């Protein structure tokens with residue numbers, strides 16, 4: 195299915211959707227662009243990739259798992275699970291890498307263990323991605339299995355053409371979405387859209403071959419000096435993990451408010467000291483070198499080796515672009531790949 | 536200036552374990568910290584408007600090593616403050632100070648470009664004009680138009696307390712920071728509404744904390760301690776702002792206004808509004824400016840029954 199959305203109707207589409215479902219979209223606010231729950235009046239920003247990822251649609255930063263309510267002190271509390279209610283979510287204007295991100299960690303939540311919270315959100319979410327016409331200096335999607343027009347994880351691809359977007363459905367749900375009254379007949383724009391996609395793919399820098407990374411990173415596992423050098427300028431903040439569309443680690447804590455407690459799940463971050471801090475006080479990853487080794491190796495070695503070679507990175511480059519210290523994950527993996535004993 | 540600095544570092548390097556400086560990073564708009572361990576590394580050194588990072592942040596983690604560090608004026612205050620608080624051993628540190636002409640604000644630069652920073656193809660400084668090609672278009676931008684706010688307000692462009700000072704000394708001509716003035720003019724209710732909206736985009740990543748040279752709890756921060764759980768882990772404007780208030784209070788009288796917290800924030804939260812305000816309060820109450828005087832103890836690390844600047848008996 196292929197339809198046309200005039201650029202002038204984009205905001206109208208978001209406004210209309212916001213009336214009937216949750217809309218997660220890149221919104222400009224005071225100089226930054228971040229994914230926000232869209233409300234009419236907010237300013238959509240499609241020309242810049244948002245600093246944050248659209249991960250919140252399927253895996254929010256804070257998710258209540260259950261609520262315990264004590265009606266009388268010292269009495270057993272009443273415990274209620276807080277599975278999110280079935281409600282449609284539309285992600286409007288993510289990049290193909292962002293949509294692909296959740297597909298990468300899907301098997302973790304929907305495999306051996308079945309996470310009902312993720313499952314429900316995943317089921318309810320529709321991803322309308324914007325095809326990229328030009329890569330940024332930090333983009334490397336095509337080296338990790340994606341691409342600027344990669345349909346993986348998207349329901350609809352919006353291809354920018356003169357005056358608006360050619361919208362192509364990828365899934366059945368996407369085709370149904372294109373029935374919305376604001377979409378018009380595509381006319382003869384299909385060829386223009388094809389040319390945009392071809393040009394976008396050609397604009398990507400040559401792909402890097404990461405296939406030797408799993409073994410090469412593993413070979414450096416005990417090399418303290420290598421990891422100390424690679425992590426020297428890292429400040430161990432974790433900004434990289436919070437912006438990453440594929441990082442899926444979480445923490446569970448209890449928020450205690452007198453007679454009401456909430457058990458919440460929040461994003462965790464392997465660059466933090468407390469990530470592996472054990473109850474005994476022992477910490478197997480006490481330094482930033484241990485932690486960066488884990489982040490890089492998890493994505494490019496441990497994960498692919500147990501998930502059919504899928505690299506746990508979608509190449510969006512947010513971790514590079516927004517790292518306060520300019521740490522470049524590509525350079526670290528390349529260094530491990532090129533390392534001569 | 537660069538050659539002078541390289542020579543100074545090369546001559547001191549044999550007695551040091553490493554020297555902290557900057558090199559160009561992943562694109563022509565970004566420098567990145569450089570660890571100089573051997574003479575060949577000196578060649579990669581750069582200084583100038585891209586050298587935004589305050590390298591003093593790394594010093595407490597390098598305890599026990601003989602470290603050289605290249606500092607701008609603002610960064611030099613952090614070194615002094617760290618030493619004054621006993622968080623580093625000054626005698627282990629060799630300070631290569633710069634006379635600084637200012638650094639860019641990437642946020643401001645972005646506003647001057649036809650497309651996002653990531654579309655840069657080429658960039659070059661000619662004196663204080665940046666000529667770049669971004670998304671196929673040629674642009675030229677004056678440094679004065681994209682200068683970080685801290686540089687507009689800078690009182691100490693020439694590094695303080697340096698062992699070696701390179702470059703020609705500059706006279707400071709500090710100007711008020713426009714956004715600070717308009718922020719201070721807001722009513723309390725307006726300020727609260729502003730932070731409610733702004734903190735809604737904070738991702739609790741702690742880049743502001745870890746970039747800060749004076750935040751030295753790091754791995755044992757109150758914000759991430761689990762036992763006790765001081766701060767809710769929920770990512771809500773209230774909890775996010777609470778974390779900022781804790782940071783500001785822990786930095787009262789210690790913040791050297793290097794702006795790293797704000798620069799590090801991936802979602803451009805104007806954190807310096809709070810820090811500058813608190814610095815004014817400590818200046819008014821204690822006539823104290825962090826990191827400007829070698830050997831001075833910050834007011835919150837001392838105790839006096841009656842503080843000279845606080846009127847306790849006058850009703």
Ligand code: SF4
Pocket residue numbers: 427428429430431432433434435465513516517518519520521
């Ligand atoms: S790589 Fe960068 S963003 Fe990630 S923890 Fe290190 S300094 Fe922070």
Ligand code: SF4
Pocket residue numbers: 243289290291292326328329330333334335336340341342343508509510511
């Ligand atoms: S990595 Fe860059 S070019 Fe590739 S899909 Fe993401 S934003 Fe587009």
Ligand code: SF4
Pocket residue numbers: 607608609610635636637638683685686687689690691692693
């Ligand atoms: S604040 Fe002053 S010393 Fe610091 S970078 Fe700006 S001009 Fe240089």
Ligand code: SF4
Pocket residue numbers: 746747748749750786789790791792793794795796797810
């Ligand atoms: S609070 Fe911000 S401005 Fe102050 S010392 Fe820390 S990083 Fe620098």
Ligand code: SF4
Pocket residue numbers: 736737738739740741742743744799800801802803804806
């Ligand atoms: S750096 Fe910005 S987003 Fe991260 S915790 Fe600090 S204020 Fe929040």
